Amino acid sequence: MKIATYNVNGIGGRLPVLLRWLALAKPDILCLQELKAPQEKFPENAIRDAGYDVIWHGESRWNGVAILSRVGDIHETRRGLPGDPADEQSRYIEAAVGGILIACIYLPNGNPWPGQKFEYKLKWMARLDAHLKALFDLEAPVIVCGDYNVIPADLDVYKPENWTKDALFAPEARAAYQGYLDQGWTDAIRTLHPGARIYSFWAYWRRSFERGAGIRIDHLLLNTAARKRLSAAGVDTRPRGWERSSDHAPAWIELADRPVRGRKARP
DNA sequence: ATGTCAGGAATTTCCTGA
DSSP: OEEEEEEOSOHHHHHHHHHHHHHHHOOSEEEEEOOOSOGGGSOHHHHHHTTOEEEEEOOSSSOOEEEEESSSOOEEEEESOTTOTTOOOOOEEEEEETTEEEEEEEOOOOOSSSSHHHHHHHHHHHHHHHHHHHHHTOSSOEEEEEEOOOOOSGGGBSOGGGGTTSGGGOHHHHHHHHHHHHHTOEEHHHHHSTTOOOOSBOOSGGGHHHHTOOBOOEEEEEOHHHHTTEEEEEEOOGGGGSTTOOSBOOEEEEEOSSOOTTOOOOO
């Protein structure tokens, strides 16, 4: 089973690119972020015509998350991250589908740092930390994926010195992300490719993609049951080179039907 | 410091967020 996450940066203008990638890559489950569309403007019919069930949480202008599935109906389990009833930003949606619990997140960017937006990011990360603790021990495979807006390590950025003042590379944000791994969650791409330079975002300007000037901020975190079935992971850079592309590329994993021999937790 | 997008609001141009 192929599970992917893709920050589309606007579902409206990106629909042709998304449909093209769905036909090419055929993910079984796909999480989308940055819909940038109100609830009623999500292109539900086009997604269903492509063969996918879908749930989404829109928001006018900003944010917005969705889960697509072509392997059975989606049973929504949660909409909105717990911990702050006053938070109205559409950044979290969770569902049971195909025997998996999948959470789609669009973690706050946090720039400029320091500032109120960065404080919101850290609070959101703390709320996610608490929720992850509740999800980790489930017996079912759990995948928490999306745009984390966190560069975990120097290896995940083309030029670390250019990002030292950025909220995506801030020590507090990286520490919070490390806290998720310390809970036991597996960063699927990094675990299968320990020393590789793999990026999922390239800024639109200065020909970043052509120069390979990227960062890795789209992650798939797996609990123990999911990690045991992890057979492959990567980033599909192809759509980043298409016309009218998102500034992100889809990150994906493959889960085997049963546990993969030798797939142990990272030391 | 720069640079490029998307979408919404107001109209052809600016604003915010990223």
